[in-house]
Amino acid sequence: MYINRHAPCGTVYAVEGLEVVLIGAAFEQDVCMAFVGDGVFQLKQDQDTADTGMKNFSPAYRALGDYEVNRLYVERESLQERGLTEGDLMPLTWEDEDDDWAEKPSIHIVDRAQLADLIEEQDILLNF
Amino acid sequence: MKFSVMVNEGPYTHQASDSAYQFIQAALSAGHKIFRVFFYHDGVNNGTRLTTPPQDDRNIVNRWSELASEYDLDLVVCVAAAQRRGIVDPDEAKRNSKDGDNIAPGFRISGLGQLIEAGIESDRLLVFGD
Protein backbone atom coordinates (compact mmCIF):
# COMPACT_ATOMS: atom_id res chain seq x y z
CA MET A 1 0.00 0.00 0.00
CA TYR A 2 1.20 3.46 -0.84
CA ILE A 3 0.02 5.97 1.73
CA ASN A 4 -0.23 9.51 0.41
CA ARG A 5 -0.32 12.30 2.97
CA HIS A 6 1.04 15.26 1.05
CA ALA A 7 -0.91 17.78 -0.99
CA PRO A 8 0.11 18.16 -4.64
CA CYS A 9 2.33 21.00 -5.87
CA GLY A 10 3.81 22.23 -2.58
CA THR A 11 6.26 19.35 -2.52
CA VAL A 12 7.41 16.72 -5.03
CA TYR A 13 6.27 13.76 -2.93
CA ALA A 14 2.93 13.25 -4.71
CA VAL A 15 4.55 13.20 -8.14
CA GLU A 16 7.52 11.02 -7.30
CA GLY A 17 5.23 8.79 -5.24
CA LEU A 18 3.04 8.23 -8.27
CA GLU A 19 6.11 7.19 -10.28
CA VAL A 20 6.86 4.48 -7.72
CA VAL A 21 3.24 3.28 -7.84
CA LEU A 22 3.30 2.93 -11.62
CA ILE A 23 6.63 1.10 -11.60
CA GLY A 24 5.42 -1.18 -8.81
CA ALA A 25 2.30 -2.02 -10.78
CA ALA A 26 4.49 -3.13 -13.70
CA PHE A 27 6.05 -5.73 -11.35
CA GLU A 28 2.66 -7.43 -11.01
CA GLN A 29 2.45 -6.66 -7.32
CA ASP A 30 -0.87 -6.28 -5.56
CA VAL A 31 -0.91 -2.50 -5.26
CA CYS A 32 -3.36 -0.14 -3.61
CA MET A 33 -3.17 3.48 -2.51
CA ALA A 34 -4.47 5.35 0.51
CA PHE A 35 -5.03 9.09 0.66
CA VAL A 36 -4.99 10.53 4.16
CA GLY A 37 -4.71 14.04 5.56
CA ASP A 38 -3.66 16.51 2.90
CA GLY A 39 -3.07 13.57 0.55
CA VAL A 40 -6.77 13.73 -0.38
CA PHE A 41 -6.03 16.99 -2.20
CA GLN A 42 -4.03 15.00 -4.79
CA LEU A 43 -7.32 13.70 -6.19
CA LYS A 44 -9.09 17.06 -6.35
CA GLN A 45 -10.70 17.81 -9.72
CA ASP A 46 -9.88 20.84 -11.87
CA GLN A 47 -6.23 21.22 -10.98
CA ASP A 48 -4.69 23.79 -13.33
CA THR A 49 -1.04 24.60 -12.79
CA ALA A 50 -0.60 26.81 -15.86
CA ASP A 51 0.08 30.03 -13.99
CA THR A 52 2.63 28.44 -11.66
CA GLY A 53 4.93 27.26 -14.45
CA MET A 54 4.82 23.74 -12.99
CA LYS A 55 3.70 20.62 -14.80
CA ASN A 56 0.16 19.42 -14.05
CA PHE A 57 0.49 15.80 -12.94
CA SER A 58 -3.15 15.25 -12.01
CA PRO A 59 -4.03 13.65 -15.38
CA ALA A 60 -1.56 10.86 -14.54
CA TYR A 61 -3.94 9.52 -11.89
CA ARG A 62 -6.29 8.52 -14.72
CA ALA A 63 -3.67 6.04 -15.94
CA LEU A 64 -3.75 4.10 -12.68
CA GLY A 65 -6.74 2.03 -13.80
CA ASP A 66 -4.85 0.91 -16.91
CA TYR A 67 -2.05 -0.35 -14.65
CA GLU A 68 -4.56 -2.30 -12.54
CA VAL A 69 -4.15 0.08 -9.62
CA ASN A 70 -7.86 0.30 -8.99
CA ARG A 71 -8.16 0.54 -5.23
CA LEU A 72 -7.66 4.12 -4.16
CA TYR A 73 -8.82 4.42 -0.56
CA VAL A 74 -9.69 7.94 0.53
CA GLU A 75 -10.19 8.60 4.22
CA ARG A 76 -13.63 10.08 4.86
CA GLU A 77 -12.54 12.06 7.94
CA SER A 78 -9.71 13.69 5.97
CA LEU A 79 -12.19 14.83 3.31
CA GLN A 80 -14.64 16.17 5.90
CA GLU A 81 -11.94 18.04 7.82
CA ARG A 82 -11.05 19.79 4.59
CA GLY A 83 -14.61 20.59 3.55
CA LEU A 84 -14.46 18.20 0.60
CA THR A 85 -16.92 15.62 -0.67
CA GLU A 86 -16.49 12.68 -3.02
CA GLY A 87 -17.95 14.91 -5.75
CA ASP A 88 -14.86 17.14 -5.52
CA LEU A 89 -12.57 14.31 -6.54
CA MET A 90 -11.55 13.23 -10.04
CA PRO A 91 -13.91 10.49 -11.29
CA LEU A 92 -11.22 7.81 -11.63
CA THR A 93 -12.32 4.50 -13.09
CA TRP A 94 -11.01 1.15 -14.30
CA GLU A 95 -12.35 -1.49 -16.67
CA ASP A 96 -13.05 -4.88 -15.15
CA GLU A 97 -12.17 -7.51 -17.76
CA ASP A 98 -13.86 -10.15 -15.60
CA ASP A 99 -17.12 -8.24 -15.86
CA ASP A 100 -17.33 -7.61 -19.58
CA TRP A 101 -15.01 -4.59 -19.27
CA ALA A 102 -17.56 -2.74 -17.14
CA GLU A 103 -16.28 0.64 -16.01
CA LYS A 104 -16.06 0.86 -12.22
CA PRO A 105 -14.93 3.54 -9.79
CA SER A 106 -11.38 3.25 -8.45
CA ILE A 107 -11.95 5.59 -5.52
CA HIS A 108 -13.32 4.04 -2.35
CA ILE A 109 -14.20 6.33 0.52
CA VAL A 110 -13.38 4.57 3.80
CA ASP A 111 -13.63 5.76 7.34
CA ARG A 112 -10.66 5.86 9.71
CA ALA A 113 -11.45 2.52 11.34
CA GLN A 114 -11.70 0.77 7.96
CA LEU A 115 -8.43 2.36 6.87
CA ALA A 116 -6.73 1.12 10.03
CA ASP A 117 -7.85 -2.41 9.15
CA LEU A 118 -6.62 -2.02 5.58
CA ILE A 119 -3.21 -0.78 6.75
CA GLU A 120 -2.89 -3.75 9.09
CA GLU A 121 -3.49 -6.16 6.17
CA GLN A 122 -0.62 -4.90 4.04
CA ASP A 123 2.77 -6.59 3.62
CA ILE A 124 4.66 -3.45 2.71
CA LEU A 125 3.80 0.17 3.32
CA LEU A 126 5.44 3.10 1.59
CA ASN A 127 4.64 6.70 2.41
CA PHE A 128 4.65 9.69 0.11
CA MET B 1 16.84 -10.81 9.04
CA LYS B 2 17.29 -9.15 5.65
CA PHE B 3 16.61 -5.41 5.74
CA SER B 4 16.28 -2.84 3.03
CA VAL B 5 16.24 0.86 3.78
CA MET B 6 14.87 3.76 1.77
CA VAL B 7 16.36 7.23 2.31
CA ASN B 8 14.20 10.05 1.05
CA GLU B 9 16.08 13.16 2.13
CA GLY B 10 19.48 14.58 1.40
CA PRO B 11 22.39 15.01 3.80
CA TYR B 12 22.25 17.60 6.61
CA THR B 13 18.89 19.24 5.93
CA HIS B 14 16.98 16.40 7.59
CA GLN B 15 18.05 13.75 10.05
CA ALA B 16 16.80 11.00 7.74
CA SER B 17 20.19 10.07 6.30
CA ASP B 18 21.75 10.00 9.77
CA SER B 19 18.96 7.88 11.23
CA ALA B 20 19.15 5.44 8.34
CA TYR B 21 22.93 5.13 8.75
CA GLN B 22 22.68 4.52 12.51
CA PHE B 23 19.92 1.95 12.07
CA ILE B 24 21.92 0.10 9.43
CA GLN B 25 25.02 0.08 11.64
CA ALA B 26 23.00 -1.34 14.52
CA ALA B 27 21.43 -3.97 12.27
CA LEU B 28 24.83 -5.01 10.90
CA SER B 29 26.28 -5.17 14.44
CA ALA B 30 23.44 -7.46 15.43
CA GLY B 31 24.35 -9.81 12.57
CA HIS B 32 21.56 -8.88 10.17
CA LYS B 33 21.99 -8.40 6.43
CA ILE B 34 21.26 -5.28 4.41
CA PHE B 35 19.84 -6.19 0.99
CA ARG B 36 19.82 -2.65 -0.41
CA VAL B 37 19.79 1.00 0.54
CA PHE B 38 17.66 2.94 -1.96
CA PHE B 39 17.93 6.72 -2.22
CA TYR B 40 14.88 8.57 -3.56
CA HIS B 41 13.53 12.13 -3.71
CA ASP B 42 16.25 14.44 -2.34
CA GLY B 43 17.88 11.34 -0.86
CA VAL B 44 19.83 11.04 -4.10
CA ASN B 45 21.92 13.98 -2.87
CA ASN B 46 23.60 11.59 -0.45
CA GLY B 47 25.37 10.23 -3.53
CA THR B 48 27.42 13.21 -4.67
CA ARG B 49 31.15 13.10 -4.00
CA LEU B 50 31.45 16.89 -4.23
CA THR B 51 30.33 17.82 -0.71
CA THR B 52 32.76 19.62 1.59
CA PRO B 53 31.12 19.67 5.01
CA PRO B 54 32.86 21.35 7.96
CA GLN B 55 35.82 19.33 9.21
CA ASP B 56 34.46 19.10 12.74
CA ASP B 57 31.20 17.50 11.67
CA ARG B 58 30.34 14.10 10.22
CA ASN B 59 30.94 13.63 6.51
CA ILE B 60 27.65 11.98 5.54
CA VAL B 61 28.55 11.07 1.97
CA ASN B 62 31.95 9.62 2.87
CA ARG B 63 30.36 7.72 5.74
CA TRP B 64 28.00 5.99 3.33
CA SER B 65 30.84 5.19 0.91
CA GLU B 66 32.96 3.75 3.74
CA LEU B 67 30.10 1.66 5.11
CA ALA B 68 29.37 0.36 1.62
CA SER B 69 33.00 -0.62 1.20
CA GLU B 70 33.31 -2.28 4.62
CA TYR B 71 30.12 -4.32 4.33
CA ASP B 72 29.72 -4.59 0.55
CA LEU B 73 26.42 -2.72 0.69
CA ASP B 74 24.31 -2.02 -2.40
CA LEU B 75 23.66 1.75 -2.37
CA VAL B 76 21.28 2.61 -5.20
CA VAL B 77 20.38 6.12 -6.31
CA CYS B 78 17.14 6.35 -8.31
CA VAL B 79 17.88 7.41 -11.87
CA ALA B 80 14.74 9.53 -12.36
CA ALA B 81 15.24 11.42 -9.09
CA ALA B 82 18.97 11.73 -9.81
CA GLN B 83 18.40 13.22 -13.23
CA ARG B 84 16.08 15.85 -11.75
CA ARG B 85 18.66 16.80 -9.13
CA GLY B 86 21.93 16.46 -11.03
CA ILE B 87 23.48 13.34 -9.54
CA VAL B 88 25.38 11.84 -12.43
CA ASP B 89 27.66 8.88 -13.08
CA PRO B 90 29.95 8.64 -16.13
CA ASP B 91 27.36 6.72 -18.18
CA GLU B 92 24.58 9.17 -17.38
CA ALA B 93 26.92 12.10 -18.12
CA LYS B 94 27.63 10.69 -21.57
CA ARG B 95 24.00 9.77 -22.22
CA ASN B 96 22.72 13.22 -21.29
CA SER B 97 25.66 15.25 -22.64
CA LYS B 98 26.80 16.56 -19.27
CA ASP B 99 30.31 17.92 -18.88
CA GLY B 100 31.07 15.95 -15.74
CA ASP B 101 29.87 13.36 -13.25
CA ASN B 102 29.68 13.51 -9.46
CA ILE B 103 28.63 10.10 -8.15
CA ALA B 104 30.33 9.11 -4.89
CA PRO B 105 32.18 5.81 -4.45
CA GLY B 106 30.00 2.88 -3.50
CA PHE B 107 26.84 4.32 -5.04
CA ARG B 108 25.26 3.21 -8.32
CA ILE B 109 22.42 4.74 -10.31
CA SER B 110 19.50 2.52 -11.25
CA GLY B 111 15.74 2.44 -11.66
CA LEU B 112 12.76 2.34 -9.30
CA GLY B 113 12.51 -1.37 -10.02
CA GLN B 114 15.41 -1.78 -7.57
CA LEU B 115 13.21 -0.35 -4.82
CA ILE B 116 10.33 -2.67 -5.66
CA GLU B 117 12.72 -5.63 -5.76
CA ALA B 118 14.10 -4.60 -2.37
CA GLY B 119 10.57 -4.63 -0.97
CA ILE B 120 9.92 -8.07 -2.41
CA GLU B 121 13.25 -9.68 -1.47
CA SER B 122 13.74 -8.24 2.02
CA ASP B 123 12.16 -9.31 5.29
CA ARG B 124 11.70 -5.70 6.35
CA LEU B 125 11.75 -2.38 4.48
CA LEU B 126 12.20 0.85 6.46
CA VAL B 127 11.79 4.37 5.15
CA PHE B 128 13.62 7.40 6.52
CA GLY B 129 12.49 10.78 5.25
CA ASP B 130 10.93 14.08 6.11
Place this chain on the structure above:
Amino acid sequence: MLHTVNKSPFESSSLRTCLSLAKNGSDVLLIEDGVYGALTGSAHAPLVTEALGDVRVYALEPDLKARGLSGDRLIPGIEAVGYDGFVELACANDKIQNWL
Protein backbone atom coordinates in the same frame (compact mmCIF):
# COMPACT_ATOMS: atom_id res chain seq x y z
CA MET C 1 3.01 -3.68 13.36
CA LEU C 2 5.80 -1.29 14.21
CA HIS C 3 4.92 2.35 13.62
CA THR C 4 7.63 5.01 13.71
CA VAL C 5 6.93 8.73 13.95
CA ASN C 6 9.69 11.22 13.18
CA LYS C 7 7.83 14.50 13.50
CA SER C 8 7.22 16.65 16.52
CA PRO C 9 3.49 16.77 17.33
CA PHE C 10 3.89 20.55 17.53
CA GLU C 11 4.99 20.66 13.89
CA SER C 12 2.92 17.99 12.22
CA SER C 13 -0.17 15.83 12.56
CA SER C 14 1.87 12.64 11.98
CA LEU C 15 1.72 11.47 15.59
CA ARG C 16 -2.02 12.07 15.80
CA THR C 17 -2.59 10.29 12.50
CA CYS C 18 -0.39 7.38 13.58
CA LEU C 19 -2.20 6.94 16.89
CA SER C 20 -5.60 7.15 15.21
CA LEU C 21 -4.69 4.39 12.73
CA ALA C 22 -2.48 2.07 14.79
CA LYS C 23 -4.32 -1.05 15.88
CA ASN C 24 -4.33 -2.19 19.50
CA GLY C 25 -1.19 -4.13 20.36
CA SER C 26 1.04 -2.19 17.95
CA ASP C 27 4.47 -0.82 18.82
CA VAL C 28 4.98 2.92 18.26
CA LEU C 29 8.56 4.21 18.21
CA LEU C 30 9.22 7.94 18.34
CA ILE C 31 12.42 8.92 16.52
CA GLU C 32 14.14 12.15 15.46
CA ASP C 33 11.91 15.12 16.30
CA GLY C 34 9.15 12.63 17.05
CA VAL C 35 10.65 12.17 20.53
CA TYR C 36 9.10 15.50 21.51
CA GLY C 37 5.83 13.56 21.51
CA ALA C 38 7.12 11.68 24.55
CA LEU C 39 7.37 14.74 26.79
CA THR C 40 5.35 14.71 29.96
CA GLY C 41 3.37 17.86 30.70
CA SER C 42 3.09 18.88 27.07
CA ALA C 43 -0.15 19.76 25.30
CA HIS C 44 0.08 16.43 23.44
CA ALA C 45 0.76 14.28 26.50
CA PRO C 46 -2.93 13.41 27.08
CA LEU C 47 -3.20 12.01 23.53
CA VAL C 48 -0.15 9.81 24.02
CA THR C 49 -1.10 8.80 27.56
CA GLU C 50 -4.49 7.64 26.33
CA ALA C 51 -2.87 5.66 23.53
CA LEU C 52 -0.64 3.85 26.03
CA GLY C 53 -3.66 1.82 27.02
CA ASP C 54 -3.78 0.31 23.52
CA VAL C 55 -0.26 0.44 22.09
CA ARG C 56 3.29 0.25 23.44
CA VAL C 57 5.19 3.52 22.98
CA TYR C 58 8.97 3.82 22.81
CA ALA C 59 11.30 6.76 22.30
CA LEU C 60 14.73 6.51 20.68
CA GLU C 61 17.28 7.27 23.38
CA PRO C 62 20.01 8.79 21.18
CA ASP C 63 17.43 11.25 19.81
CA LEU C 64 16.22 12.10 23.34
CA LYS C 65 19.75 12.70 24.55
CA ALA C 66 20.61 14.74 21.50
CA ARG C 67 17.73 17.04 22.37
CA GLY C 68 18.61 17.31 26.05
CA LEU C 69 15.65 15.21 27.14
CA SER C 70 16.24 12.82 30.00
CA GLY C 71 14.27 9.80 31.10
CA ASP C 72 12.44 11.66 33.86
CA ARG C 73 10.80 13.93 31.29
CA LEU C 74 9.09 11.04 29.55
CA ILE C 75 5.41 10.27 29.91
CA PRO C 76 5.22 7.36 32.37
CA GLY C 77 4.91 4.13 30.43
CA ILE C 78 7.12 5.21 27.52
CA GLU C 79 10.31 3.17 27.28
CA ALA C 80 13.54 4.62 25.91
CA VAL C 81 15.46 2.30 23.58
CA GLY C 82 18.70 2.56 21.62
CA TYR C 83 19.26 1.77 17.96
CA ASP C 84 19.73 -1.86 18.97
CA GLY C 85 16.23 -1.72 20.44
CA PHE C 86 14.97 -0.12 17.22
CA VAL C 87 16.41 -3.07 15.29
CA GLU C 88 14.80 -5.53 17.71
CA LEU C 89 11.42 -3.84 17.33
CA ALA C 90 11.79 -4.04 13.55
CA CYS C 91 12.51 -7.76 13.82
CA ALA C 92 9.72 -8.46 16.32
CA ASN C 93 7.04 -6.93 14.10
CA ASP C 94 6.17 -8.47 10.73
CA LYS C 95 5.32 -5.12 9.22
CA ILE C 96 6.55 -1.58 9.54
CA GLN C 97 4.84 1.73 8.88
CA ASN C 98 7.14 4.75 8.95
CA TRP C 99 5.05 7.88 9.45
CA LEU C 100 6.96 10.85 8.03
